[in-house]
Amino acid sequence: MEKKPFITLEQAKDIIEDIPTPFHIYDERGIRENARALYKAFSWNKGYKEYFAVKATPNPFLMKILQEEGCGMDCSSYTELMLCESCGIIGSNIMFSSNVTPAEDMQKAYDLGAIINLDDYTHVEFIKKVCGVPKTICCRYNPGGVFRMADSEDKVQVMDTPGDSKYGMTEEQMEKAFIELKEAGAEEFGIHAFLASNTVSNGYYPELAGILFELAVRLQKKTGVHIKFVNLSGGVGVDYKPEEPKNDIAIIGEGVRKKFEEILVPAGMGDVEIYTELGRYMLAPFGALVATAIHEKHIYKEYIGLDACAANLMRPAMYGSYHHVTVLGKENAPCDHKYDVTGGLCENNDKFAVDRMLPKIDIGDIIYIHDAGAHGFSMGYNYNGKLRSAEVLLREDGSHKLIRRAEEPKDYFATFDFSEFRDLTF
Numbered sequence: 001m002e003k004k005p006f007i008t009l010e011q012a013k014d015i016i017e018d019i020p021t022p023f024h025i026y027d028e029r030g031i032r033e034n035a036r037a038l039y040k041a042f043s044w045n046k047g048y049k050e051y052f053a054v055k056a057t058p059n060p061f062l063m064k065i066l067q068e069e070g071c072g073m074d075c076s077s078y079t080e081l082m083l084c085e086s087c088g089i090i091g092s093n094i095m096f097s098s099n100v101t102p103a104e105d106m107q108k109a110y111d112l113g114a115i116i117n118l119d120d121y122t123h124v125e126f127i128k129k130v131c132g133v134p135k136t137i138c139c140r141y142n143p144g145g146v147f148r149m150a151d152s153e154d155k156v157q158v159m160d161t162p163g164d165s166k167y168g169m170t171e172e173q174m175e176k177a178f179i180e181l182k183e184a185g186a187e188e189f190g191i192h193a194f195l196a197s198n199t200v201s202n203g204y205y206p207e208l209a210g211i212l213f214e215l216a217v218r219l220q221k222k223t224g225v226h227i228k229f230v231n232l233s234g235g236v237g238v239d240y241k242p243e244e245p246k247n248d249i250a251i252i253g254e255g256v257r258k259k260f261e262e263i264l265v266p267a268g269m270g271d272v273e274i275y276t277e278l279g280r281y282m283l284a285p286f287g288a289l290v291a292t293a294i295h296e297k298h299i300y301k302e303y304i305g306l307d308a309c310a311a312n313l314m315r316p317a318m319y320g321s322y323h324h325v326t327v328l329g330k331e332n333a334p335c336d337h338k339y340d341v342t343g344g345l346c347e348n349n350d351k352f353a354v355d356r357m358l359p360k361i362d363i364g365d366i367i368y369i370h371d372a373g374a375h376g377f378s379m380g381y382n383y384n385g386k387l388r389s390a391e392v393l394l395r396e397d398g399s400h401k402l403i404r405r406a407e408e409p410k411d412y413f414a415t416f417d418f419s420e421f422r423d424l425t426f
């Protein structure tokens, strides 16, 4: 499908008068409409709740929007918990799905009344020591082996290899953990698993749901605990490439409902609540990195250099990920030039696009990098002394709001004590 920016060149220019590039921009309308469609797709399940994976885009202004749409938050660290606290998101509106959890983080989650999701069997003893066992508790499952699934053409594909993944517990450990947690006072139980990332298949969630629902029935029978919820976690992906299929959340919700009717309802477990912890699906398409072309270079290849770099969006450099690129104002121009679009890090993998066919780019053109709304800004770093960019919200009424200022040198230097050196003026 054709990928269209959610801002025009005129809108971009208007924003740039206020806030220089590079910046990340988010589309409030898109975020809200998408969240509503998700809730509609799971409306058949009483108690359904999305816990937005904060790590994808940890900005309180965006978290607030999702909170208004009924979402809770999925955290995995102390500072993510603090962000929730600052938004007034507490108690069972927080899912704490962490691993290798420090004691302070566990204590903080407990103090906020979060639903705690234990990553390992040894965490049963750990939580007892640190803060005690809360009434509602969840355990993360890892089925091991290889996770295979039939694609839309019925070809079986390897989706991921849980056997190599550090997360979760075996079924035997889940059973022991549930029994011991019940003895320690837990009353309501949840089951969680995350088996594949960025899936563009309407079959992933239903397949995972089938595995977890069957596990839930076995665990309920063996341990006698009350299973309150099944948490399908994240992993529903987005179409980064224009030719990629797009997930249809209504079909996904319906697929999960079928498994629910097949497996849980006959077992007398029709009261189980479904939770999700989507990050990418909630925000990736509704955020973009906006940059300016500041240099061009003609050697063995053609290069366009931007004022943004991998420190603002790491996915292409880190995973070779595709992010679609639009030259604003040249949406309908022929893509008859082949470019590498790069940032200025002293690292040759700092390329947003390689051998990409684009319209002729002139210095000063505004470059819109799509689908940067999740795992974009948040993976930013300061290599080469590059500073993190601003974040901007495009409101539903078309106005814009700065929701995080760009870093300045004083932020980069904030953790040094310069008293032994020459004073710098910021």
Ligand SMILES: *Cc1c(COP(=O)(O)O)cnc(C)c1O
Pocket: 053, 055, 056, 074, 097, 194, 197, 198, 233, 234, 235, 236, 277, 278, 279, 280, 281, 374
């Ligand atoms: C990262 C993560 C998510 C979100 O993953 P997406 O791919 O962004 O949907 C959800 N749950 C846990 C535990 C995670 O680590």
